Amino acid sequence: MRCRASARVDVSEACNLLCVDETQSEHRFEEALLRSLHQGVGRKPRFFAVGAAEESFDERWLLQVLTVAQQGDMASVEFLVRSRVNKTMQRSIRFLIRGAVGRFGGRFTL
Incomplete structure (x- = not known):
């Protein structure tokens, strides 16, 4: 919820803010992805309240792309x-997706 309430950020800025090393938390990638997704899809994504x-549709798409990325199915991600x-x-956006699912050793949990 905190992430959804945060200001949107430019996708390039989001990627540049992330430190690319193995100690980087996947949560920062998740936050950057959610905060910049509007720019990638050309509108503010629709997310319902937790629970x-x-x-x-935006939630289902995002969960699907994160699930297939976590499974290593990069053709489906593409x-x-x-x-x-x-x-x-x-x-x-692909960079942020890979980071969110644990490109650097973490795991995304659905």
Whole structure:
């Protein structure tokens, strides 16, 4: 909830703020991804309150892309990212997705 209430940030700025080393917490990647996703999809993503009975399309898409990334299915990540993210933002969003699922040793938990 804190992340959702935070100001949005430019995706390039989000990527540049992250320290790329093995001690980096995946939570910073998750926060950067959520705060900059609006730029990648061209609008503010729709997220329902925690514990809501239903999920938005944006929530389902995000959970799916994080799940397949965690499983190492990068072809599916590529497909999902290309299906929703502006071409100029795809590389940065993929970087944030990989970091959020534990590219540097952590794990994303659903």
